[in-house]
Amino acid sequence: MSGTLAGKVALITGSTKGIGRAIARELAEAGAKVVVSSRTEADVARTARELDGSGSGAAHGIPCDVRDPEACRRLVEGTVERFGGLDILVNNAGLGRFATIQEMDPEDWDIQLRTNLDGVFHVSRAAVPHLVAGGGGWIFNIGSLAGRNAFSGGVAYNASKFGLRGMTEAMMLDLRDEGVRVTLIMPGSVNTHFFGSDPDPEGGWKLQAEDISRVVLDLLAFPDRALPSKVEIRPSRPPNE
Numbered sequence: 242m243s244g245t246l247a248g249k250v251a252l253i254t255g256s257t258k259g260i261g262r263a264i265a266r267e268l269a270e271a272g273a274k275v276v277v278s279s280r281t282e283a284d285v286a287r288t289a290r291e292l293d294g295s296g297s298g299a300a301h302g303i304p305c306d307v308r309d310p311e312a313c314r315r316l317v318e319g320t321v322e323r324f325g326g327l328d329i330l331v332n333n334a335g336l337g338r339f340a341t342i343q344e345m346d347p348e349d350w351d352i353q354l355r356t357n358l359d360g361v362f363h364v365s366r367a368a369v370p371h372l373v374a375g376g377g378g379w380i381f382n383i384g385s386l387a388g389r390n391a392f393s394g395g396v397a398y399n400a401s402k403f404g405l406r407g408m409t410e411a412m413m414l415d416l417r418d419e420g421v422r423v424t425l426i427m428p429g430s431v432n433t434h435f436f437g438s439d440p441d442p443e444g445g446w447k448l449q450a451e452d453i454s455r456v457v458l459d460l461l462a463f464p465d466r467a468l469p470s471k472v473e474i475r476p477s478r479p480p481n482e
């Protein structure tokens with residue numbers, strides 16, 4: 242087996258589409274064994290089939306709704322059982338439902354906080370003992386510039402991503418003495434399924450999912466002594482409003 246990540250095992254949540262899928266594909270192409278996951282079983286099976294053998298790595302699918310702590314535990318244990326350990330965790334699963342405080346539906350509030358914030362806690366909590374045991378593990382949390390810049394209509398999304406920023410910094414401090422690096426990646430607009438439809442053909446000015454996977458792959462090449470703990474990335478030329 243060849244590739245810069247040969248022998249590494251990676252788990253990516255929300256990896257049937259968009260940013261998560263691009264990260265899973267590039268990790269597999271670099272030789273890692275990857276576990277792909279989302280809530281939708283058929284998408285998980287198809288994505289694992291498509292990525293298995295797409296490079297020198299391997300892919301396996303395990304469905305998981307990250308809102309469910311027990312499913313998160315099974316996801317991590319299933320990964321370790323299948324590939325013998327865990328080196329890289331990418332907490333990517335997330336969604337956005339945008340409405341003002343006056344109009345935000347409590348169910349939409351709940352799904353965003355439980356997916357974008359609680360989900361990261363559940364999966365990370367299950368994964369940390371394995372990342373520590375392997376030595377040199379890495380957690381990437383996919384945050385957002387919305388974790389720093391609030392906007393009208395972002396009451397739930399901003400809350401989840403501001404929360405994730407604080408949580409990620411605390412995790413980084415908890416884990417660095419254990420040899421596990423933790424990084425928050427904060428993208429601006431990325432052309433994915435995030436806004437409820439297929440990627441926008443007019444969205445060439447936006448970041449592409451591959452721009453975010455490139456950040457992950459580049460960071461993984463840093464020497465052990467270096468911990469790039471936060472990356473902001475935005476479109477270079479947004480249209481003038």
Ligand SMILES: NC(=O)c1ccc[n+]([C@@H]2O[C@H](COP(=O)([O-])OP(=O)(O)OC[C@H]3O[C@@H](n4cnc5c(N)ncnc54)[C@H](OP(=O)(O)O)[C@@H]3O)[C@@H](O)[C@H]2O)c1
Binds near residue numbers: 255259281308334337
């Ligand atoms: N697109 C942007 O402009 C942008 C900007 C900054 C940050 N981000 C962040 O990037 C991450 C990925 O978003 P994306 O743009 O790639 O969106 P996307 O194309 O809609 O993909 C989201 C993925 O997450 C999965 N997912 C959603 N809810 C889940 C749950 N409860 N449990 C497990 N998987 C779940 C989806 O599959 P199922 O629905 O089948 O479960 C899908 O695979 C999110 O955390 C988002 O907040 C996006």
